[in-house]
Amino acid sequence: MTRAWLFPMLFVLCGSVVAAGLVLKGSPGAAVVLLLLFVLLAGLNSPLVFPGSIGAAEAQRLSAADGRPVVFWRPGCTYCLRLRIRLGRRARQAHWVDIWRDPAGAAVVRAANEGNETVPTVVVAGRPHVNPDPAWVREQLSRSR
Known part of the structure; x- marks a missing residue:
């Protein structure tokens, strides 16, 4: 913390x-x-500034049930902040995991990024996307409704 x-x-x-x-x-x-x-x-x-973070296991379980993306982020990351701001109110629809608070979340990010903790990493349908375009993430949020 x-x-x-x-x-x-x-x-x-x-x-x-x-x-x-x-x-x-x-x-x-x-x-x-x-x-x-x-x-x-x-x-x-x-x-x-970010929606409440949950653990990686909880986020992945919820994402499997509702189809919403899981966003792995960390405080101080300008790219995470850009994504959060560009998503606007829709940001609350995604499941956010702070990798500095959740070691399991950091492990998921490292597994997706060749050992690096590159964020934001957005997981949609079990597939990771590193630093995706905010418009693409908005589209994924629209599909999950």
Whole structure:
């Protein structure tokens, strides 16, 4: 769990240090704006932006029952964030597995990617797709209804 919050905490810490420096130089307005920017970046890189993660076994069981894709992701991954944002509200229809929280999920991703933890890896009907086009994932979500 701590690993998932590493990047967001670093963003907030760095933003605080830079903002404190700006306040000491007499620019409190710029400090507030910069700190808000760093907090926004922390939020975007946190697990809060993504739908609730479940375990890989649970996601695969649910996917077999309802046909929805399983998205393996990790916090701090810009490609995962891009996929999440481009899916919009439909993102909640997929089954999301945080590979930093679920060792079984990380093992599934490594098995699909020659030992690498390349995310996002989307599994549809038991077949993995590495960093797929968000439009394709939306199409898969539409088919699973």
